[in-house]
Amino acid sequence: MAVDLKILLPEWFQNIVEFNELLETEATELEEAEDCIRSVRNNCYIQTADEATILLLEKRFGIIYQGESLEFRRSRIMQRYNTVVPFTIGFLKDRLTELYGVDGYEVKVDGKNNLVDIIITSDRYGAVDLLYNLLWDILPAHIQITARQVNTKNMAGTLNLGATVSGTKIITI
Numbered sequence: 727m728a729v730d731l732k733i734l735l736p737e738w739f740q741n742i743v744e745f746n747e748l749l750e751t752e753a754t755e756l757e758e759a760e761d762c763i764r765s766v767r768n769n770c771y772i773q774t775a776d777e778a779t780i781l782l783l784e785k786r787f788g789i790i791y792q793g794e795s796l797e798f799r800r801s802r803i804m805q806r807y808n809t810v811v812p813f814t815i816g817f818l819k820d821r822l823t824e825l826y827g828v829d830g831y832e833v834k835v836d837g838k839n840n841l842v843d844i845i846i847t848s849d850r851y852g853a854v855d856l857l858y859n860l861l862w863d864i865l866p867a868h869i870q871i872t873a874r875q876v877n878t879k880n881m882a883g884t885l886n887l888g889a890t891v892s893g894t895k896i897i898t899i
Contacts, residue, residue: 735749772800772803772804772807773800773804775800777796780796780799780800780803783803784799784802784803787803787806789802789803789806813864813865813866813869815833815835815842817864818833818842818864818865819833821860821864822844822857822860825848825850825853825856825857825860826846826847826848826850826853827848829847830846830847830848830850831844831845831846831847831848832844832845832847833845839870840868840869840870841869841870841871841872842865842869842870842871842872843871843872843873844857844871844872844873844874845873845874845875845876846873846874846875846876847875847876847877847878848875849877849879853875854873854875857873857875858873861873
């Protein structure tokens with residue numbers, strides 16, 4: 727895209743040859759500068775990055791280039807960026823907040839023994855399935871988890887109950 731700087735000149739300078747030549751030189755330099763700016767902008771995004779930038783990112787991730795297409799290489803780098811971050815309790819709490827809301831869960835952590843206790847207080851349909859799907863995706867294997875769903879429903883009305891007291895003794899010989 728050529729830049730026409732002649733339109734910026736006052737009318738009485740537009741017919742002077744020297745000014746026209748100077749403006750053409752400046753237009754060429756400005757076009758080169760715009761190309762550099764465009765290249766920097768494109769290299770900020772993996773989807774539009776050039777081959778040199780993709781190579782730099784591959785080195786950062788330890789990926790060895792083996793003659794693949796540039797699009798495949800871009801996809802592979804995007805996949806590396808989209809992997810789950812290292813597990814932290816803050817990360818777990820953020821995901822639980824997304825699923826159940828701020829008041830929809832409780833988390834207790836025993837870091838010394840690698841134990842995490844999660845109580846889901848949300849009555850969302852499939853809450854336990856959502857929890858276990860999340861945990862299988864992000865939880866490291868060395869952490870022991872206890873998870874349960876506890877719901878409390880207050881209902882207006884009367885409740886008639888009957889009770890029986892009995893005892894059982896089991897002896898194994």
